[in-house]
Amino acid sequence: MKFKYEIEGGNFSKAGNASSAVKKILKQLNVPPATIKKLVVALYEGEVNVVAHAWNGCIYVDIDPDRIFVTIEDEGPGIPDIGQAMQEGYSTASQAVREMGFGAGMGLSNMKKNADLLNIKSEVGKGTTVEITTLLK
């Protein structure tokens, strides 16, 4: 099963809509609640990152009986040093993002904690691709 959601950079009123829709689908598929929570937390962190930092993006969700594979792709400034961005507390978020309750430099490490596999590729000036795998078996 495959789904696609578009994300608008900078539009905080819609941030979380895609994660909410994915949660609904996973509930309907009777995925265990603890697994849903882990995946959706990682996905929401990723969605907020796109809204906070990128110009626009897309979320692709691919569900099969063994695993859920999510790709979050954005067109944006990219991440110059992924190792540094993964460190808790490191953040380049704007004041506006911080006022929304984010931007404390915890997103990527929390995504790593909640994903079975996390893969990040980024090109400065072009964008970032984050892949999250959640194993179902």
Next chain:
Amino acid sequence: MKINRLLEVLEGELVCGEQFLEKEVAWGFASDLMSDVLTLDTDKLVLVTGLNNLQTIRTAEVADIECIVFVRNKKVLPPMIAIAQEHEMVLIECRYSMFGAVARLHEAGLKPVY
């Protein structure tokens, strides 16, 4: 503790979720930083916050939090109520500071997550 009791202790104003006031909550977490809330893995949790925007509700939805207390007289905005109702959340406003609200809830038996 039943949410009903929590509402009494805080002398709070119920915004939505009247039908869920008999639900039990056991743990409390107070933060205006949603990133911190997203690191929790606790059921029957009450979120105490002064952050009144849509992301507070989205964060609660993602983290399976069913009850949010807004402190410092922060008012819940209509778009927040719509999403909260869809996800069967209880939203409560109260006039106390975060410290004041947390102190009352702790005294009434709500436990800290850590």
